[in-house]
Amino acid sequence: MLNRTQAPDFKQVNHIEFIHPEKRVLANDVPVFTIFSGEQDLVRIEFLFNNVNWNPEKPLQAIAVNALLNNGTNKLSAKEIAEKIDFYGAFFQTEYNQDQSSVTLYTLNKHLHSVLPIVKDVLSESQFPQKELDIYIQNQKQKLQVNLQKNDVLSRKEFSNALFGDTAYGVDIQLKHYDAVRQEDLVEYFKNAYAPNNCTIVVSGKFDDKGFELLNKEFGQNWANGNAVKNSFSFQSPEKKTVYKEKAESLQSAIRIGQLSINRKHEDFAGLQILNTVLGGYFGSRLMTNIREDKGYTYGIGSGIVSLHNAGYFFIGTEVGADVCSDALNEIYKEIELLKTEVIGDEELSLVKNYMLGSMLGSLENVFSHADKFKNIYFSGLDYSYYENYISKVKSITADELLALANKYLNTENLTEIVVGKK
Template identity: 40%
Template structure:
């Protein structure tokens, strides 16, 4: 019997030996890859179909997101209502998402119902009709949502800051206006759907308590489609980064507003650069979690904000280092000043061992949490595969967290945390 009067020993997260659960790799007849993780005790399942059909490939703004959303709103054999009723009947949920490079359709369901649900997903990928009335509703809802969001300073700031760094024509920097939604036609959607879904590049991720004939079902409904493997190189889809010439911006969005949205952003290489994993550690010291420098100064000490964070953008081709917060209008400029003060301290002084250990434990603890459950694990696999890195990258990142020194972090700060490199935006 354990002695309950004696506290158990405390073990730092960095001392845990983390293992990334392996997922099985299958290839369908048409070359489409399937990554399957049979894990978990609950009878639940998630299947994620990823297409290279994001904003990177659209010729008209808002086209990729509209096509992704309206795929579910009717096929030749089913209306939008009937499709939704079908998924609801089986207690399933289908989500659509569109990003800069990719778009996704995700099915959540009980594993015993997957065989009744997969055929309808296949219909969406091969037989979507894009009815004019569904497009009209989508436009109306998008315009109304845009009108409401444009009144929010944080929404305006999020639109503008990316455009300063990447340019308004770049997929990472462009944003949609009312005229972009109004210009969409059914012919636009059908053409994009034909090229990037029916004949596009696809990869499938499945996780949960997988049925025994899961791969056979995927082969039956998706192995014969004229889609291509996701690793296939696409020629001619290139975008030039055209950053703004000015670095500092002040926007008055609401003259009566009492809160300012603050964004600072600098260019940064993608995760294949040797500094990326090291910068993730420095980012956590600066503003990556609740115990960060920015949080301690600007929230806890000054009381200017409820929260302030920094992070590296999760784009495939390029990245950026972002700092984001909302603060009182009267302390907005002082908040920006304090952000730069924290950068200066990181450039001039090495962090002490206690702070470095706290940061290491937080990062490793977060990874540990991400490995708790099949959906979280497959999400990490998906992120690695779509970014072109392998399992070794995962273990290398852990080694970087455990071994990076205060001196290395200071050198990184002197390289990347220079105020002149940041685009600076305050929207009231």
């Protein structure tokens, strides 16, 4: 009989297999990385473009261009693009993040020859019609006005600006920035950024030589290069900064605490991720156990280490009852100090190690997630030895090493603290 009162023994993950991509090159030197899986007649093609030509006077260029990319070309209207994509059962999306903008196509292989020309038209002939731009500006201004009433949004905006200033990582977007968006600026940015000399293609799924020939036919020729200068920023850790925005009517206060830190390229990154998991990186973390489960101050609290191209940062984020905000802050700093003064127990460390290895294994559920893991290392200038080292570090790190990392990277005197609500 199975004894359901007894938890099963931990079994540590010993090996994780990654699918490595095959690299090929289009006729115009655009690199194509293919992660093949022939189980389903489905393919995902990602066109990835570095965010470039940063202009602090026009901070919305990259964001607006990406959002409006499929809103009309010199051949097709926004409606026609959507109808044609839908007709073939395909899915087409654009996405912007702090370092890159992407265009992603999901389609059945048998329809590649029909949908790739549509994507090519979008990536080479987008026009950003003024009518569509006006609608976008109106909608985004309304959305921003709503978001500016939310304490958590305000805390994140203040936090990013405190760490990164008026760069693409930290610019404080305001209503006036939307009013300054011009169609001609978007066209100029589009021609420079969405060009073959600023493009990397990552394909995952069932993609054979015939598929590559179709891709090369559409994107390997008659696609003009742009004049792109990749965004590059340098940062220095700001002095401890405390920002308190009082909103007397608030029932909850938003808290954001953190500092500049290392990114994925640094040798300590894996160890710091383990330390972060202990602190606030999973549901059983110390912050959750203390501030949610024990004190009942919040529905959720977490911490993270974010790796960007030009920087990295550590953060703690939560929303707590306005009447317990000060107490919650004290408990957060208390948990940080405990990591710096007391070694982590064997049982807790073993639990975190198994959680992290299991999460890594579980995150590789399909070929698309293997492609995502590849992108993480490729655009950081790393190779698959990064994951080997990461797994090895998770298995072997000691409590004493984590204590040293806590004292090296969790300096409360340098933490930026943002509170929006009541304190």
